[in-house]
Amino acid sequence: MKQGFYGILPFALGAAAYGFAFGILAAQSGYPWWGVALMSFSVHAGSSQIVAVERFGMDGLVIGAALAGIALNLRYLGIIATLSAILKDIPLWQKLVAIHITGDENWALTMARHAQDPKIGAAFLIGSGLTLMTSWTTSTALGALLGQSMPDLASYGLGFAFTAAFIAMARAMWRGRHNIAPWAVILWQQSC
Amino acid sequence: MILDHSLLIAFLAVGAYGLRLAGLIGGQAILRNERLKTLLDDLPGCLIVALVATSLADASPLTWIAAAFALVVAILTNNVVITMALGFTAIFGMQYFGMGGKKQSEKTFNFG
Structure with missing residues (x-):
């Protein structure tokens, strides 16, 4: 678990920058800092939260905002499904916690490390997820609380650090030439 | 609230x-x-490639250059942290010291 805790730290710091920005956005939509913290802790889905709060800020309609946020989270069906082998030997309550604290970053890092070393598994996922969850919840609440007086860290290119990290993870998951066709189709479809 | x-x-x-x-x-x-x-x-690799593609969609040429650089680093090192650090350094360097392109602040990331 310690490995996961430390391994995810660079990602958690980057995510915190976005968390801070989201906190500011949510505060502008009327959420108090503790409401932002409650949302981040109970939802733990950054992109979903950002889209939902933006939509809510535009028209004030709860159902539309919630559906937009949930739609963006559909990818978790696949993400969590891929964790089945890693989670199969841990107790049910740990599985139920693990799926909640799984985010894009710690899932991808766990899968990449697992591909290199099969001993890396549920403990790594949970350790990294706890770090990520803490970082996300704290940074969003701080964004709502402290607001506008901080520099915009995203403007320094921090967002690309995540893209670079995912490129490295894809490299680690390269399983041979049979990956070329599906990856090319996905790359074309998603980037056009 | x-x-x-x-x-x-x-x-x-x-x-x-x-x-x-x-x-x-x-x-x-x-x-x-x-x-x-x-x-x-095969699903994890496909999902990660989708995340990369989504973050590069509509990105500036500068970002694509930085992505190509990151891919080379990833191939050579197979290390996430090194690729992340050098990728960030590359885009930061191009934005502020070299090519003077548009800042990357418009791009958001699908944090999960």
Whole structure:
């Protein structure tokens, strides 16, 4: 678990920058800092939260905002499904916690490390997820609380650090030439 | 915080966890099926490539150059932290010291 805790730290710091920005956005939509913290802790889905709060800020309609946020989270069906082998030997309550604290970053890092070393598994996922969850919840609440007086860290290119990290993870998951066709189709479809 | 704010949190929380739970149940069902099990082997790579593609969609040429640089670093090092650090250094350097392109602040990231 310690490995996961430390391994995810660079990602958690980057995510915190976005968390801070989201906190500011949510505060502008009327959420108090503790409401932002409650949302981040109970939802733990950054992109979903950002889209939902933006939509809510535009028209004030709860159902539309919630559906937009949930739609963006559909990818978790696949993400969590891929964790089945890693989670199969841990107790049910740990599985139920693990799926909640799984985010894009710690899932991808766990899968990449697992591909290199099969001993890396549920403990790594949970350790990294706890770090990520803490970082996300704290940074969003701080964004709502402290607001506008901080520099915009995203403007320094921090967002690309995540893209670079995912490129490295894809490299680690390269399983041979049979990956070329599906990856090319996905790359074309998603980037056009 | 009014009732609508609380309702939005509740709907999002239930929806997000419901999808995760469905993934867990569905994934276990797939694991019991040998023919479908191979699907899970290739799914992580495809999902990560989709995340990369989404973050590069509509990105500036500068970002694509930095992405190509990061890919080379990834191929050479096979190390996430080094690729992340050098990728960030590359785009930061191009933005502020070299090519003077548009800042990357417009791009957002699908943090999960």
